[in-house]
Amino acid sequence: MTPSPASVEPPGAAGWPEEWRGLVDDAAIFPPGDVPLHDATAAHTERRREWWGDLVGSFVLRDTDFPLVRGFGAPLSVVVTGGAGQLAGPLGAATRLGLHVAAVEIAVRDVDDPVGNVRRIDAALRAAEVDVPLYVELPGPATARWLAAADEVAACGHRLKLRLGNVDHDLVPDSATVAGWIDAALDRETRFKATAGLHRAVRHDPEGGGAHGFVNVLVATRTLWDGGSVVDAEAVLEQRDGAALAAALADGGVAATRRWFTSFGSCSVTEPRDDLLALGLVPVSTDLEDNA
Structure with missing residues (x-):
């Protein structure tokens, strides 16, 4: 009998495998979970x-939520709801409230001057004297202006945030766009996280349009890092054969790839867990399977 994912453990009950730890940031409060x-x-x-708790990384919340989670002990990824000027106040409040900020996420709002906006964000974080990873979301496809802003993110020592989904399926970036973003990040040796839409491991077609898979993104990242082209990565992002994708990570590719693709935010953490188990990317104890 095949066990349900929640009823089994990896061999030796040693916990979640190291290379998959912290992959999914818990964004349950964001759409469509809400x-x-x-x-x-x-x-x-x-x-x-x-x-399987080590699969879960930080808890994602808005900076305006801080007063409601006073004393919450888990690592937090903080989504800044305003511009650069809104960094210092909430981060100072987090310290006073006994909260552990593990990362900050902020979107560039000035589409006419994204480079200058990145510089203002960097200056604001330094003024706040908070030494945590900063993920910067840049608007639009990888145009010359986008690439210049990515240069500035890299020069400041920060990271990129890639929005791969949207509640409006018409706004989901296509595979060519995503491949271009990942290629730009790797070209600058810049770490990145993803957000929105990556509930499932493999690309699929929910009602209303296509959705990217997080294993597709892992394999596309490895493809590019190993010297593949953007076209190659685009094909990987379109792949719907889960077994083929899993095979591409079978020789230690997960750990190497996660040096760059650090995590993704998802309003579900059980769906990614179930898919990893179903694809055999995380081993399940045979004894427990037999007894389930």
Whole structure:
């Protein structure tokens, strides 16, 4: 009998494999999940106690949510809801409230001067004297202006945030765009995280349009880092054969790839867990399977 994913453990019950740890940032409060904040924090705490809890990275919340989670002990990825000028205040408040900020995420708002906007963001973070990874989301496809802003992100020692999904399927970036973004990040040796839409491991077609898969993104990243072309990576992002994608990561490719693709935010953490188990990318104990 095949066990349900939640009822099994890896061999030796040693916990989640190292190369997959912290892959999924818990963004349960964001669309389309929209879980109430207190329910989401309670569920996050419980998930971290599960045998598969190491799959879960930080809890993602808005900077305006800080007063509602005073004393919450989990690492937080903070989405800044305003511009550069809104960095210092909330981060200072987090310290006073006893919160552990593990990363900051902010979107460039000045589409006419993204390079200057990145510089202002960098200056604001330095003024706040908070030494945490900063993920910068740049608007639009990888145009010359986008690439110049990516240069500035890299020069400042920050990271990129790539939005791969949207509740409006018409706004989901196509595979060519995503491949271009990943190629630009790797060309600058800049780490990146993804957000939105990566609930499932393999590219699929939910009602309304296509959705990227997080294993596709991992394999596309490896393809580019190993010298493949953007066209090659685009083909990988379009791949719907889960077994073929899993095979491409079978020789230690996960750890090498996650040096660059650090994590992704998802309003579900159980769907990624279930897909990794189903694809055999995380081994399941045979004894436990037989007894389930």
